Amino acid sequence: MKKMRILAIDIGGTSIKMCISDEKGITSEYKEFDSEADQGGLHLVDNIILKIMEDYIGFEAIGISTASQVNSEEGSIIYANENFPNYTGMNLKSIFEAKFGVPVKVENDVNAAALGEKNFGAGKNFNEFLCLTYGTGIGGAIVIDSTVYKGLNGGAGEFGHMILHPGGEKCNCGCVGCYEMYGSTTALVKKAMQLNNKYTNGRKIFEGLEQGDVLLEKVLNDWVLEVAYGLVSLTHIFNPPAIIVGGGVMEQVKLVSLVTSKAKELMMKSFSDVEILRASLGNKAGLLGAASLHLPKID
Ligand SMILES: [Zn+2]
Structure with missing residues (x-):
């Protein structure tokens, strides 16, 4: 053919x-x-x-x-x-x-990335899954019956704007306390730079961790907890078989396992069969x- x-x-x-x-x-x-x-x-x-x-x-x-x-x-x-x-x-x-x-x-782009993972990547074996991309913000997509669920105006899956901290930080979307103000890579970098202004991106943060910066490790663990809160809430809402996490920072295998174990520790045990997988297609x-x-x- x-x-x-x-x-x-x-x-x-x-x-x-x-x-x-x-x-x-x-x-x-x-x-x-x-x-x-x-x-x-x-x-x-x-x-x-x-x-x-x-x-x-x-x-x-x-x-x-x-x-x-x-x-x-x-x-x-x-x-x-x-x-x-x-x-x-x-x-x-x-x-x-x-x-x-x-x-x-x-x-x-977020829906397309989810379809890419469905057809050729980490989502191949699943007809239903959620996708989250961690970067400047947090993007999301919902795949049901092998297609992307769009909602009324095509806006479904804005997981970055779940309000997880009412009364918290103001988000670009106009709301206050959105998930991405706490769980995005930008949020991690912002906190890390308060410790040391050399931590300007995810790669530099992971170099700092490898060199044993203990205070930075605390910042990372706090951020992992924030990321996990979102994943736990979504797991309780969708009871999905899989959640695929992507974005540059999630290319760190160790980070995905930290997030996974924290999320599974916090979620209801009857939901913990969910597989949290690293996006496999990268950019x-x-x-x-x-x-x-x-x-x-x-x-
Ligand atoms: Zn928002």
């Missing part, structure tokens, strides 16, 4: 990744460039079109994973924040279909998710 050639595009705030994927998630012709998102939606899209025309031929479909809220039926951007000026309202599906004459599907999850938009649903 002839292999499929799906052009996968992953649009993020800092970079855009593109590749060709076949139906098995085997990728080739990888390319990455600055998104220059601050120059606006039109510039962003024109730039992608130019790069496609320069480097890609013979693809039969385009799958797009993008930051922002997406109406995946229309293939349009419902809402983009100030990092993507004039991106709100753009219909990527119609722009790319008109330009390249192939079917185009669009999904938001390719969005691309593979974008490609998998064109695959038949698998159970």
Whole structure:
């Protein structure tokens, strides 16, 4: 059988990744460039079109994973924040279909990453699972019956904005005490930098831990507890067979096992069969998710 050639595009705030994927998630012709998102939606899209025309031929479909809220039926951007000026309202599906004459599907980045894990990664053996991505904030997706549950306006799965600390820190979303103000990588870095301003990212924090910084270990353990609170609440709500945790910081195997044991210690025993798994596709999850938009649903 002839292999499929799906052009996968992953649009993020800092970079855009593109590749060709076949139906098995085997990728080739990888390319990455600055998104220059601050120059606006039109510039962003024109730039992608130019790069496609320069480097890609013979693809039969385009799958797009993008930051922002997406109406995946229309293939349009419902809402983009100030990092993507004039991106709100753009219909990527119609722009790319008109330009390249192939079917185009669009999904938001967190949902796409969950679909990537479902089709090609840690979620392969599960029809139902939750995904959480720890980074600047905390992204979430709910996979039920092998598809992403969207909710009324496509916004389902905003786990980062569960209010776990009423009266606590003010969040960008306008609420107070959201999970991501305490459990995101940003929250960890903020606390670590209060100890020592060399701890500017997850990697430097883990170097500090290896060098035996005891105070830093306390900061980490407090953060692990915050991460676990969210996972425990979600486990009690969904009773899911699996939760997949991703984001750069979760590439630390040891960290995932710390979070897992803390969460299992806190949750009701009858729920503790839940498997907490590390996302396995890393920064390719969005691309593979974008490609998998064109695959038949698998159970
Ligand atoms: Zn919030």
